[in-house]
Amino acid sequence: MAARHKSIETKYYEDRDCVLRALRNCDRRTFLKISAATMGAVLARGLTPPHTFQLVEIAGAATGPAIGKGFASEGAAGSRPFTFAYISDAHLYERTLNQRFVRAIVKAVDDVNALDPQPDFVLYGGDLAQLGEPSQLETGRRILSGLKARVKMMVGEHDWFLDLGEKWQQLFGPPTYSFDWKGVHVVVLQSVYEKDFWTARKMTPLERMQTVAGLDNALQSRFEVGEKQREWLKNNLAKVSHATPILVFSHSPLYKYYRPWNFWTEDAEQVQAILRPFNKVTVIHGHTHQMLFNQIGNISFYGMLSTAWPWPYAPEGLPKLTVQMNRADPFDQFDGCGDGQATVLAGGTVDKVYNLWDRNPVTVKASYLRSFGKADRPPAPQFASY
Amino acid sequence: MRVNPLVAVLFATVAIAIASDAAPEAAPPDATAPKPGVMAEPKSTHQVGFPAELYKLSIPADNPQTPAKVALGKALFFDPRLSVDNTVSCASCHDPGKGFTDQQPTSDGVHHKFGQRNAPTVLNAMFNIAQFWDGRRATLEDQARDPILNPIEMGMPNQQAVVKKLSGISEYQDKFQEVFARAPNYGDLVKAVAAYERTQIAFDAPFDRFMAGDRNALTPQQQRGWAIFNGQGRCMTCHGWNPTRPLFTDDRFHNIGVSAHNAKFVQHARQALALLKQAGGPEEIDRLAISTDISEVGRFLVTKQPHDIGAFRTMDLRNLFVTQPYFHDGSQATVWDTLDHYNKGGVQNPFLDGGIVPLGLSEQQEDDLAAFLLSLTSEQFMAQAKKEYQRQFKISRTDRPQRDTEAAIGLKGRNGPGFGGPFGDLGPGQKYMRENPALLGGD
Amino acid sequence: MKPRTKMAVAVLAGSLAAASAVYLAAGIRAVRTYAQALPAHQLPKSQGGNVVVQLCDGQTTAEIPGLKPGQRMTRAQALEFSRKLMAEWQRKHPDRGWVMAQAKNPGAAQAPAGSAAGGSGKGRETIAGPGTSSAAKFKSQQGDTYASFHERDFVIWKAQTDTFVEQGNKIFHSAQLLGSTIGVSCDMCHPNAANTHPETYPKYQEQLQRVALLxxxxxxxxxxxxxxATLAPDDPKMRALEAYILAQRKGVPLAYGKH
Known part of the structure; x- marks a missing residue:
């Protein structure tokens, strides 16, 4: 009997070893071949090169439907429903230091790989690393390359402020990009720029990173999309019909929730103004590690869960529409954490699933947000944050 | 010869009716079924550590304890005539001589059919917030309804057949009349059995005397074990003890990775979760439960809640050394095996509870914990438990199928392939030992 | 705390932090030295080998007849001899009035009505900051040995308290100072000590399965x-952590047992 138990456990690891070994091998040799071929194909078709250079994205592009086909001219009537999954805020240390966070993101990869049918793509919501170190980012990239579906990468402040995005961009490409998918225009932003607070204080890169990594210090500046990127966004959206559903992926919330913890985007109003002309806009953001949702005018906002740990709700500024998740029990490393999926409905609005580990998943419907809370209210928690 | 199936069924029914009607007492009860001995006697409530408040809360208003009812319940508990072929009584699987279990991985029912779950003890079962490993029945009364009719346990065809059989036994006619003032019926039958089971309370262990102030009740090794139980072992959170509820359980359901012993567990779990999203899915899950070994999804079958996948009830740790083997599938032969299971962080599966993590316990620490667990044995069972402890101790010196030291100290496993490393997500080691374990839980 | 104030505290804290670390270490040493150098009371010898007690002025003494060293006084004896000693002291110092502070202000011993229900907490705060009307208020008490405070005292107290809290702040935010083996610090889950709710202790804590203090x-x-590795209850780090966490919840009503 003992041997049987052992063998199943062993088998589990062997299976996984096998998959990842294959992917690692692919990483070294096949990757270069595939990516070169894909790049050639993309360039030959006169399209802008894909911005996400991670293995799975491009490997998938070789056989799957090409990302970047021009759906932009189609209206809302042209958008077709689809599902994407998300994993966010893994905050990886080097694996030898902290296995807990590694274990959590591996669990998320398992979850997403078990989805049947598979999502069209997986959004990684930023903060792959805890302190932006190359080894941390590489560990994360290796784990994410185990996903069956293609991955869309987004950058978070923990990835950025050690080397101001150098390593991240080397691994994953430019942090700002857009693509069209089944009639929906998708924009990915780098929304964690901060005004220089470090030069005057003579901070080392690590000190700068550590300062940004903390929530409750008043030393750092607030997040912003920045003028240059706002200009890019304006231009990017200029060609898009106002009836086209817009999906915005942003690490920071793109609204103002709680300034002292940088649950905040300094130029949120200006970004919202750029998005205002469009009928259906959904912002999916990371950073806040909690069930969090909001509706401002035409824009629906959904925060993503972290795989690493939940943040408490801020003492003030919580959007009225947000139904809190239960306080987490620290005995259970997964409690209050998780991953999830989003379903883009036929009309271009988005239902979002918060797949809370060791709890039941919670679905927050677009109809709840777009009715400003009049319909489909999610269940209230037993223990609110305080 | 062609036989009309309907006729055949009728025939069979009549045959059973004749068999049970004809002369129930003529068919002698199976001599192998356990007889009530001294261990089966109702226990006194005057035990060290007895929770008076909890006891009051645990006696239902509609089934008060009376000596006559308890006596009737005891007779029924030991009567194999409650089974279809007069071979299996309640005591067959809940033998007082074996700590009210059968000390088998899974139980031998009528026609030697085996179920999939380990028979839990009756001792202190009255305090459980829910009965069965998956908690599908709320009370001992409701629990008692099921095994009699379960085709692989006692195998009676239906309640009517049971009542009919009982009514044919003159002593029961009198006793039911005396206790309930009416003829035997199924509801009264289970009330009497439950009343008897509520006399099986088991405290009065060295641990209880230690907590009552006798500093010598636990050996130094057992005191070390109690500190590990509260600290690095992380046992206390789920197997929680306090003077108001002195049972070593949180009355909750957790996936500790035992389900994953079944190779098809993950597949079944995914299948069940997918069904949940469909109309009529819950019913479909129930059908699946009958036709496959999906029962490893545990509590989920009862609640249909995704967080209950593979979860089973946290068991009281009292009298562990008379209720072996362990876990819901009886898969672990020794206490050391269960400790090894927890130490390596359970068996990896996608639904594993996030509280189950590698503990990094040393051999010495596991020995200390095992010694501590012996101290949870009630005086009545101590001699038997000590023998079993010695037997298991001996086995544990050579045979440790669940031991995986590398996983326990984080050298492999937890975080998937290719991510081994010298530092694990571990407990802090023996850097801190509480000075006075007796103070824990006393406030 | 408002961001601007906080900034000021942080800057102040930066400079105090190093000093406070030295202080903590030095503090412990100082206590030890003090304990060694503590002057022993010089008491007159009793002829009969009885116990001799002395008033805290270091001069007034009394012998307890029949009480040998190691024996305990009865309550009646204790009352009798303390009264005798005080009477003796008052006889020797007819010019110096002995003020029973509590007796003068009988309300002080009782909690204000309704205080358990909460309220702003104003009026019950004992530490007032400098620059308030407190300085004027305390001027009127000059001539009183133990209750005459200068504005400077308040500054000293506040600086000491803030330093202590800042020490906790540093530990709270540092995986290294906490001794984490996996790079985790308190603030990662509890920014500004949110969701630590120190005001709810003691309470039954599920993880420990017993009633816990903060x-x-x-x-x-x-x-x-x-x-x-866990800290001893009186470990300077533990004390500082408690100080920081409690400081974050200033003004929140106590609510022991709340879940």
Whole structure:
């Protein structure tokens, strides 16, 4: 009997070893071949090169439907429903230091790989690393390359402020990009720029990173999309019909929730103004590690869960529409954490699933947000944050 | 010869009716079924550590304890005539001589059919917030309804057949009349059995005397074990003890990775979760439960809640050394095996509870914990438990199928392939030992 | 705390932090030295080998007849001899009035009505900051040995308290100081000590399965999510952590047992 138990456990690891070994091998040799071929194909078709250079994205592009086909001219009537999954805020240390966070993101990869049918793509919501170190980012990239579906990468402040995005961009490409998918225009932003607070204080890169990594210090500046990127966004959206559903992926919330913890985007109003002309806009953001949702005018906002740990709700500024998740029990490393999926409905609005580990998943419907809370209210928690 | 199936069924029914009607007492009860001995006697409530408040809360208003009812319940508990072929009584699987279990991985029912779950003890079962490993029945009364009719346990065809059989036994006619003032019926039958089971309370262990102030009740090794139980072992959170509820359980359901012993567990779990999203899915899950070994999804079958996948009830740790083997599938032969299971962080599966993590316990620490667990044995069972402890101790010196030291100290496993490393997500080691374990839980 | 104030505190804290670390270390040493050098009371010898007691002025003494060293006084004896000693002191110092502070202000011993229900807490604060009307108020008490405070005293107290809290702040935010083996610090889950709710202790804590004080839960967190070695209850780090966490909840009503 003992041997049987052992063998199943062993088998589990062997299976996984096998998959990842294959992917690692692919990483070294096949990757270069595939990516070169894909790049050639993309360039030959006169399209802008894909911005996400991670293995799975491009490997998938070789056989799957090409990302970047021009759906932009189609209206809302042209958008077709689809599902994407998300994993966010893994905050990886080097694996030898902290296995807990590694274990959590591996669990998320398992979850997403078990989805049947598979999502069209997986959004990684930023903060792959805890302190932006190359080894941390590489560990994360290796784990994410185990996903069956293609991955869309987004950058978070923990990835950025050690080397101001150098390593991240080397691994994953430019942090700002857009693509069209089944009639929906998708924009990915780098929304964690901060005004220089470090030069005057003579901070080392690590000190700068550590300062940004903390929530409750008043030393750092607030997040912003920045003028240059706002200009890019304006231009990017200029060609898009106002009836086209817009999906915005942003690490920071793109609204103002709680300034002292940088649950905040300094130029949120200006970004919202750029998005205002469009009928259906959904912002999916990371950073806040909690069930969090909001509706401002035409824009629906959904925060993503972290795989690493939940943040408490801020003492003030919580959007009225947000139904809190239960306080987490620290005995259970997964409690209050998780991953999830989003379903883009036929009309271009988005239902979002918060797949809370060791709890039941919670679905927050677009109809709840777009009715400003009049319909489909999610269940209230037993223990609110305080 | 062609036989009309309907006729055949009728025939069979009549045959059973004749068999049970004809002369129930003529068919002698199976001599192998356990007889009530001294261990089966109702226990006194005057035990060290007895929770008076909890006891009051645990006696239902509609089934008060009376000596006559308890006596009737005891007779029924030991009567194999409650089974279809007069071979299996309640005591067959809940033998007082074996700590009210059968000390088998899974139980031998009528026609030697085996179920999939380990028979839990009756001792202190009255305090459980829910009965069965998956908690599908709320009370001992409701629990008692099921095994009699379960085709692989006692195998009676239906309640009517049971009542009919009982009514044919003159002593029961009198006793039911005396206790309930009416003829035997199924509801009264289970009330009497439950009343008897509520006399099986088991405290009065060295641990209880230690907590009552006798500093010598636990050996130094057992005191070390109690500190590990509260600290690095992380046992206390789920197997929680306090003077108001002195049972070593949180009355909750957790996936500790035992389900994953079944190779098809993950597949079944995914299948069940997918069904949940469909109309009529819950019913479909129930059908699946009958036709496959999906029962490893545990509590989920009862609640249909995704967080209950593979979860089973946290068991009281009292009298562990008379209720072996362990876990819901009886898969672990020794206490050391269960400790090894927890130490390596359970068996990896996608639904594993996030509280189950590698503990990094040393051999010495596991020995200390095992010694501590012996101290949870009630005086009545101590001699038997000590023998079993010695037997298991001996086995544990050579045979440790669940031991995986590398996983326990984080050298492999937890975080998937290719991510081994010298530092694990571990407990802090023996850097801190509480000075006075007796103070824990006393406030 | 408002961001601007906080900034000021942080800057102040930066300069105080190093000093406070030295202080903490030095403090412990100082206490030890003091304990060694503590002057012993010189008491007159009793002829009959009885116990001699002395008033805290270091001069007035009395012999307890029949009480040998190691024996305990009865309550009646204790009352009798303390009265005798005080009477003796008053006889020797007819010019110096002995003020029973509490007796003068009988209301002080009782909690204000309704205080359990909360309220703003104003009026019950004992530490007032400098620059308030407190300085004027305390001027009127000059001539009183133990209750005459200068504005400077308040500054000293506040600086000491803030330093202590800042020490906790540093530990709270540092995986290294917490001794985490996995790079985890308190603030990662509890920015500004949110969701630590120190005002709800003592309470039954499920993880420990017993009634816990704040320090028990701090230790549990250090041992489990933080993966460090637990601290002794009087460890300077533990004291500083408690100070920081409590300071974050200033003004929140006590609510022991709340879940």
């Amino acid at each position: 320090r028990d839960m701090i230790n549990w967190c250090i041992e489990n999510p933080v993966r460090g």
